[in-house]
Amino acid sequence: VEISTYFSTSLCLIRCVSAAPHPHHPDAHKNHFTLLCCPPPPFPSAHCFPPHPPPWSPYLSFSHSQTTTHRDPCSSFYMHLIRSDARGTRFFWTLLPFYTESCSASLKCDRVIDRFTYEIAPVFVLMEQLTLKKMREMIGWPAGEGDGLFSPGGAISNMYSVMIARYKYFPEVKTKGMSAAPRLVLFTSEHSHYSIKKAGAALGFGTDNVILLSTDERGRVIPADLEAKILDVKQKGYVPLFVNATAGSTVYGAFDPINEIADICEKYNLWLHVDGAWGGGLLMSRKHRHKLNGVERANSVTWNPHKMMGVPLQCSAILVREKGILAGCNSMCAGYLFQPDKQYDVTYDTGDKAIQCGRHVDIFKFWLMWKAKGTIGFEQHIDKCLDLSQYLYNKINNREGFQMVFDGPQHTNVCFWYIPPSLRGMSDSEERREKLHRVAPKIKAMMMESGTTMVGYQPQGNKVNFFRMVVSNAAVTQSDIDFLVDEIERLGQDL
Ligand SMILES: Cc1ncc(COP(=O)(O)O)c(C=O)c1O
Numbered sequence: 001v002e003i004s005t006y007f008s009t010s011l012c013l014i015r016c017v018s019a020a021p022h023p024h025h026p027d028a029h030k031n032h033f034t035l036l037c038c039p040p041p042p043f044p045s046a047h048c049f050p051p052h053p054p055p056w057s058p059y060l061s062f063s064h065s066q067t068t069t070h071r072d073p074c075s076s077f078y079m080h081l082i083r084s085d086a087r088g089t090r091f092f093w094t095l096l097p098f099y100t101e102s103c104s105a106s107l108k109c110d111r112v113i114d115r116f117t118y119e120i121a122p123v124f125v126l127m128e129q130l131t132l133k134k135m136r137e138m139i140g141w142p143a144g145e146g147d148g149l150f151s152p153g154g155a156i157s158n159m160y161s162v163m164i165a166r167y168k169y170f171p172e173v174k175t176k177g178m179s180a181a182p183r184l185v186l187f188t189s190e191h192s193h194y195s196i197k198k199a200g201a202a203l204g205f206g207t208d209n210v211i212l213l214s215t216d217e218r219g220r221v222i223p224a225d226l227e228a229k230i231l232d233v234k235q236k237g238y239v240p241l242f243v244n245a246t247a248g249s250t251v252y253g254a255f256d257p258i259n260e261i262a263d264i265c266e267k268y269n270l271w272l273h274v275d276g277a278w279g280g281g282l283l284m285s286r287k288h289r290h291k292l293n294g295v296e297r298a299n300s301v302t303w304n305p306h307k308m309m310g311v312p313l314q315c316s317a318i319l320v321r322e323k324g325i326l327a328g329c330n331s332m333c334a335g336y337l338f339q340p341d342k343q344y345d346v347t348y349d350t351g352d353k354a355i356q357c358g359r360h361v362d363i364f365k366f367w368l369m370w371k372a373k374g375t376i377g378f379e380q381h382i383d384k385c386l387d388l389s390q391y392l393y394n395k396i397n398n399r400e401g402f403q404m405v406f407d408g409p410q411h412t413n414v415c416f417w418y419i420p421p422s423l424r425g426m427s428d429s430e431e432r433r434e435k436l437h438r439v440a441p442k443i444k445a446m447m448m449e450s451g452t453t454m455v456g457y458q459p460q461g462n463k464v465n466f467f468r469m470v471v472s473n474a475a476v477t478q479s480d481i482d483f484l485v486d487e488i489e490r491l492g493q494d495l
Helices: 026-030 071-082 086-107 122-139 154-169 195-202 223-235 258-268 280-284 325-330 363-396 430-450 478-492
Strands: 002-007 012-017 032-037 061-065 147-151 184-189 210-213 239-246 271-276 300-303 316-320 402-404 414-418 456-460 463-469
Touching: 122 147, 122 280, 122 316, 122 363, 147 154, 147 325, 154 195, 154 239, 154 271, 154 300, 154 316, 154 325, 184 195, 184 223, 195 210, 210 223, 223 239, 223 258, 239 258, 258 271, 271 280, 280 300, 280 363, 316 325, 363 402, 363 414, 363 478, 414 430, 414 478, 430 456, 430 463, 430 478
Parallel strands: 184 210, 184 239, 239 271, 271 300
Antiparallel strands: 002 012, 012 032, 032 061, 147 316, 300 316, 402 414, 414 463, 456 463
């Protein structure tokens, strides 16, 4: 596939031409798939930029054309790329990173794919704004109002949330540093992603001021523990600032009770962040979105399309309920980029809200996938992955040699121990725990050596190593799951 890219300040035209004949349709090389993106002119026509707004509909649109006589097979070849059937989607996803990377390569000009100003990347700026608004609508913020950015990953999105929380309550830290603030404390679950602690270290709070909250047997924060720890911190004279609730924890796939946590945050006037890096995708599913009930009460949300939704790395959004706070927190107004006297509406120069300068175009592949699959396509993807996890759970729950870490998956995370025959009759003891701790790493090593499959494992709290199976690829089938279970039994039977 040869990709030609034409950019101007007003128009992005990407032409995808097959250079070699399609194996089954020799004339397919004459076909091309064209993507037209036209930004709506957001300013009065007298000082219009771009100077001659194209007369197209003010939204971004696809078009597909072909020049061959063999219409059907050829059109289906390229439309395959954007269909949601398993094969086509897989091919499409495989192609996409190449596709977007190719855009930058063929342009031979990295600057064009940076997005700090509207004049440099109008199409991508608008794609980003449009998509973030749609995501905020799905969170439930009225009319999708608010703010946001795509960032280099969930860890960085979480860091943004801590930065803006601090700016909200102690804006003087931006200029005077941490000495202008009292001792500030962050709260997050003992099951939460380590990026909250890392943000605490990187931003000068110190990891001692990141307090871990106790969880129930399913890995969900216990709200009473949060309130007790807030009171304890206040009694010591420190200032509670920020609470992170996880929607889909990394290991258990647990969803913290957002509504109850939000009640406590409102009572003590704390910033509520929801880390939906892993579980945010469930907002696309009418069947599963209730697991994030209360997310609309959050001040900020991390949502990684590059996890559960299958968008190629990297694609993570930080979404913020209050408009303008990202700019207030981060903007430095560099005079050589963000001139206030440009001839267009400079609120479209979104780059200064980021902690980076140039940014990679993460939005393009996500926007393209959303256009191709639709919200319903993402919903089917999510529902299928969760169904497969339930299938795995049902298959191994009560099966000889398997023991579940918790009852019933909340997300696609299914956590379990494989107990080899040699350990099955043994009563619980330190010796058995030590032996069981070594089982998952050994089976995984054998899987890798035989090149059959791979599945993650880890200890958690006082629990010895257990397997954690997650499904985020909707092309997985029940027979893949059957194979995984058989493979674990085959490799583990003599341990
Ligand atoms: C709950 C949660 N938050 C944040 C992250 C970090 O995301 P990223 O790898 O995109 O930085 C992860 C990664 O596994 C995660 O599971």
